[in-house]
Amino acid sequence: xxxxxxxxxxxxxxxxxxxxxxxxxxxxxxxxxxxxxxxxxxxxxxxxxxxxxxxxxxxxxxxxxxxxxxxxxxxxxxxxxxxxxxxxxxxxxxxxxxxxxxxxxxxxxxxxxxxxxxxxxxxxxxxxxxxxxxxxxxxxxxxxxx
Numbered sequence: 273x274x275x276x277x278x279x280x281x282x283x284x285x286x287x288x289x290x291x292x293x294x295x296x297x298x299x300x301x302x303x304x305x306x307x308x309x310x311x312x313x314x315x316x317x318x319x320x321x322x323x324x325x326x327x328x329x330x331x332x333x334x335x336x337x338x339x340x341x342x343x344x345x346x347x348x349x350x351x352x353x354x355x356x357x358x359x360x361x362x363x364x365x366x367x368x369x370x371x372x373x374x375x376x377x378x379x380x381x382x383x384x385x386x387x388x389x390x391x392x393x394x395x396x397x398x399x400x401x402x403x404x405x406x407x408x409x410x411x412x413x414x415x416x417x418x
Contacts, residue, residue, distance in 0.1 A: 279305045284318060288326035288353045295330025295375070295406070296381050298417065302327065309416040322408040329401050331375045331385045338389020360387045369397035373405040 279286040287305055294302040306323055310367045312314065364371045372388055377379040388398050 276304050276308055280308055280312065284322045287319065287322050288329075291323045291326030291410075292333075295327045295382065295385075297298045297343055297386075304361035304415060306410070307417050310414060313372065316401045316414050316418055320407070320410050323410045323414075324403065327376070327410065328399075331381070331406060332387035332399060333377075334382050335389040335393075335402070337396075338386035339392065339395075341390065360384075362391075364388060365391045366395075369393050369401055372398045372401035375402045376405045376409040388391060 274282075274286075279290050282289070287309055289303070290300070290305045291304040293300040302323060306319060309319055360383060364384060369388070371384055372393070375385045377384075385402065
């Protein structure tokens with residue numbers, strides 16, 4: 273894996289990719305890269321926009337995995353207990369697309385996105401709400417670091 277300086281050398285593309293990976297089931301965090309870039313020549317707005325879009329795209333890829341997959345297959349691929357996966361799918365179905373606002377939360381955000389896909393939550397509301405949640409998170413992080 274690349275070091276923080278190597279990610280920074282990739283510029284905004286590096287931040288986009290780091291933010292994308294951070295929103296998947298891969299164990300990755302974009303905060304250190306964003307924090308280091310805030311100290312550089314980049315505009316806060318550009319950093320916020322790129323990190324938000326990258327993280328949203330990664331979250332939507334997790335939603336897509338759930339959407340095209342079947343519960344048993346996705347649970348097996350993620351090494352999750354199928355009964356727990358079904359429990360979360362049903363639980364999130366009660367809250368509908370609004371649960372997408374929480375896809376930014378570390379550890380549980382990725383399973384929420386996958387469960388929303390498995391539950392066939394509507395694409396447009398999930399997409400918009402997921403972006404709002406992730407963009408708000410990066411707005412707070414960027415503001416605190418500036």
